[in-house]
Amino acid sequence: MIPGRYSAKVSPGKIRNEDEIISYSKKMEERIATILEDGDAPLVVGGDCSVLLPVGLSLKKRGSYGLVHIDGHTDFRHPGNSSECASLAGEDLAAAVGLHYPRISDIDGLGPYFEPGKAVHCGCRDEDEHLSEASEKLRLVVPASDAMADGMARTARRIVKALKDSGGTPYWLHVDLDVLDPSVMPAVDSPDDGGFDGKQLIELIGALAPGAMGADATIFDPDLDPDGRYAAYVARVLSEGLRDLGGARGDPV
Numbered sequence: 095m096i097p098g099r100y101s102a103k104v105s106p107g108k109i110r111n112e113d114e115i116i117s118y119s120k121k122m123e124e125r126i127a128t129i130l131e132d133g134d135a136p137l138v139v140g141g142d143c144s145v146l147l148p149v150g151l152s153l154k155k156r157g158s159y160g161l162v163h164i165d166g167h168t169d170f171r172h173p174g175n176s177s178e179c180a181s182l183a184g185e186d187l188a189a190a191v192g193l194h195y196p197r198i199s200d201i202d203g204l205g206p207y208f209e210p211g212k213a214v215h216c217g218c219r220d221e222d223e224h225l226s227e228a229s230e231k232l233r234l235v236v237p238a239s240d241a242m243a244d245g246m247a248r249t250a251r252r253i254v255k256a257l258k259d260s261g262g263t264p265y266w267l268h269v270d271l272d273v274l275d276p277s278v279m280p281a282v283d284s285p286d287d288g289g290f291d292g293k294q295l296i297e298l299i300g301a302l303a304p305g306a307m308g309a310d311a312t313i314f315d316p317d318l319d320p321d322g323r324y325a326a327y328v329a330r331v332l333s334e335g336l337r338d339l340g341g342a343r344g345d346p347v
Contacts, residue, residue, distance in 0.1 A: 139332075142182070147201070161262070162216070162267050163214065163215045166284070182198065215228055219237065268312075274292065303339040304341040
């Protein structure tokens with residue numbers, strides 16, 4: 095499925111591309127559901143972090159699942175903490191756990207798509223403006239600096255334990271490529287220093303992939319990669335890190 099180009103236009107009282115996001119989410123939800131019903135683990139690639147909405151819709155119809163949100167930002171902006179809500183790419187985690195406008199976070203009455211107590215975030219920078227609130231409301235938040243200090247294997251075990259303790263297993267794996275440091279991945283829309291290198295991300299998602307229902311990878315910007323070198327890098331990171339995607343997954347009890 096290929097959506098249209100992103101529009102920068104903002105309508106009063108709505109986020110960018112709101113109608114298109116809702117319409118496309120319902121269509122993609124059906125495709126994800128079909129793949130899951132066939133016993134396969136979907137991999138959603140492309141666009142921005144709004145792809146988490148159709149994922150949430152599809153999984154909520156099946157049961158109550160966990161979420162591992164790996165991102166260079168918490169993406170926790172919402173109407174309760176900001177008057178500047180406009181781009182779902184910076185608000186997707188808040189929407190996924192039911193904190194956004196109901197027309198976004200409660201499509202077809204299915205919100206929250208993931209319970210906050212079954213959601214984990216990993217990868218934000220220490221200066222993220224919503225780090226404190228996300229830490230209070232989510233099951234676990236691990237900034238990039240903590241993950242690198244602890245090591246990726248230990249961080250992955252910590253995440254899985256938190257999800258098991260919350261009943262949030264199996265889970266969905268969301269990967270925003272701006273979790274990578276811009277020294278290795280500048281072709282993203284909001285690069286920030288202090289991120290992972292490719293080896294670290296491969297180790298982290300490689301440890302988490304087997305227990306995941308599926309995964310998405312977002313925010314790579316091809317307009318910032320004219321010769322395709324970063325696209326090849328992304329392909330290598332994802333193919334190595336997600337090779338065992340869904341290998342040990344199951345449905346919630």
